[in-house]
Amino acid sequence: MLTTRQSLPLPLLPMHVTHLESALDGTTLDADQVQTTHRGRPLWVRYDLDAVDGAVSPSGFEDRPPSMWRYRELLPLAADADPVTLSEGMSPLVRCPRLGDRFGLDRLWIKDESQLPTGSFKSRGLAMAVSMARAFDVERVAIPTAGNAGGALAVYAARADLEAYVFMPADTPAVNQHEVMLAGAHAFLVDGLIDDCGALVDAGTDAMGWLDVSTLQEPYRLEGKKTMGLELFEQFGPALPDVILYPTGGGTGLIGMWKAFDELARLGWIDPADRPRMVAVQSDGCCPIVNAYEAGDRFADPVDDPETIASGLRVPGAVGDFMILDAVRESDGRAVAVDESRIREWMRLATSTTGVSVGPEAATCVGAAKRLADDGWLHPDDDVVIFNCGAAQKYPHLSDPNTLPRLDPDDAVDWNAVKARETS
Ligand SMILES: *Cc1c(COP(=O)(O)O)cnc(C)c1O
Numbered sequence: 001m002l003t004t005r006q007s008l009p010l011p012l013l014p015m016h017v018t019h020l021e022s023a024l025d026g027t028t029l030d031a032d033q034v035q036t037t038h039r040g041r042p043l044w045v046r047y048d049l050d051a052v053d054g055a056v057s058p059s060g061f062e063d064r065p066p067s068m069w070r071y072r073e074l075l076p077l078a079a080d081a082d083p084v085t086l087s088e089g090m091s092p093l094v095r096c097p098r099l100g101d102r103f104g105l106d107r108l109w110i111k112d113e114s115q116l117p118t119g120s121f122k123s124r125g126l127a128m129a130v131s132m133a134r135a136f137d138v139e140r141v142a143i144p145t146a147g148n149a150g151g152a153l154a155v156y157a158a159r160a161d162l163e164a165y166v167f168m169p170a171d172t173p174a175v176n177q178h179e180v181m182l183a184g185a186h187a188f189l190v191d192g193l194i195d196d197c198g199a200l201v202d203a204g205t206d207a208m209g210w211l212d213v214s215t216l217q218e219p220y221r222l223e224g225k226k227t228m229g230l231e232l233f234e235q236f237g238p239a240l241p242d243v244i245l246y247p248t249g250g251g252t253g254l255i256g257m258w259k260a261f262d263e264l265a266r267l268g269w270i271d272p273a274d275r276p277r278m279v280a281v282q283s284d285g286c287c288p289i290v291n292a293y294e295a296g297d298r299f300a301d302p303v304d305d306p307e308t309i310a311s312g313l314r315v316p317g318a319v320g321d322f323m324i325l326d327a328v329r330e331s332d333g334r335a336v337a338v339d340e341s342r343i344r345e346w347m348r349l350a351t352s353t354t355g356v357s358v359g360p361e362a363a364t365c366v367g368a369a370k371r372l373a374d375d376g377w378l379h380p381d382d383d384v385v386i387f388n389c390g391a392a393q394k395y396p397h398l399s400d401p402n403t404l405p406r407l408d409p410d411d412a413v414d415w416n417a418v419k420a421r422e423t424s
Helices: 048-055 067-074 097-103 122-135 150-161 172-181 194-208 220-235 252-266 288-295 321-330 340-354 359-377 414-418
Strands: 018-020 043-047 093-095 107-112 140-144 163-169 186-190 245-247 277-283 334-338 385-387
Touching: 018 172, 018 359, 043 048, 043 220, 048 067, 067 122, 067 220, 093 220, 097 340, 097 359, 107 220, 122 140, 122 150, 122 220, 122 340, 140 194, 140 385, 150 163, 163 172, 163 194, 172 186, 172 321, 186 194, 220 252, 245 252, 245 340, 245 359, 252 277, 252 321, 277 288, 277 321, 277 359, 277 414, 288 321, 288 334, 321 334
Parallel strands: 107 385, 140 163, 163 186, 245 277, 245 385, 277 334
Antiparallel strands: 018 043, 093 107
């Protein structure tokens, strides 16, 4: 049983939410109480879009504070409930001409999520999920994490004064372990993979009475991620880019943005034909979605030995697999696997030509951009957006500073040798 501070139902009514809906079979569920999944699969949050259209227009967001909360009419939190927030969202959309030139792309952009709280876009989903959990008087939340989700949950739980339990594989980057510990979460290292951590959270639900905020195990993280699509709509005009390259683990962002575009189309704010082509990018060290895409399947078989330095992409089986694959196919997009062994090279190429702190997950999209441009699938004048989901600074273990040359201040410096030295 879920532990809440007071009995349900929720005292505050959602603004324009009408109900929740099973993504698998369309079953309708009430939105005024805590819901998780239906038949083990995710739920959509549904809105009265006529009411939204009556309440706000596309230009109505412009004068609001630059965070994801500017889209309150399209979010599930009740109008009179305060969000749990660190001003996440409205990340910069950065034009990248030097990187684009390498690939023959005139209009290459990076949506730079590395600047969000906790250095990754996990802050969007977890700000939303924790805000909803607090509105429902939930006292305790739990999450399995490859790194960034745990860090984000820990900080928002700290702000909201919720008890957070974080389960991470023992080889999770030290930076992530550090941030979870600092934020005061109950943290555990698990000798296994992220799905083992997920099974632990699931197994503890009865005894611990926590809300499982794993990827797509509750409906609200998706709504937080959806705001990335709403921001692109504002930042492009209002309009949308031609192609989005998305590093896909659990796929929440890709699914969430496709939902945002669907809502914009239903609102009549965009022509459905103008929705971007969605590209799910994975490393060939862990590419269940790409395998299913290539096999023509709607559900993905989990992979056995996921191996990738892009820890956000080390998701052997995604509970929203069919939602990712539906979005990719409906959008005329692709699912693409790139060479694991080149991720560091692409990180460095992207960071050294854009100045953006490009993490290993987004680096896979850099490789995909090159491949798809070479193939002619990307046109030189397409607006192409790469999602930089997390900051490279969170991955210091991917560079080796011991390879840098040392200088002794007491010795005479050979400036010709300094000049000849290649950049690191
Ligand atoms: C979680 C994560 C991803 C994968 O995001 P999904 O929306 O779950 O596919 C990619 N990159 C980083 C840095 C992440 O933290």
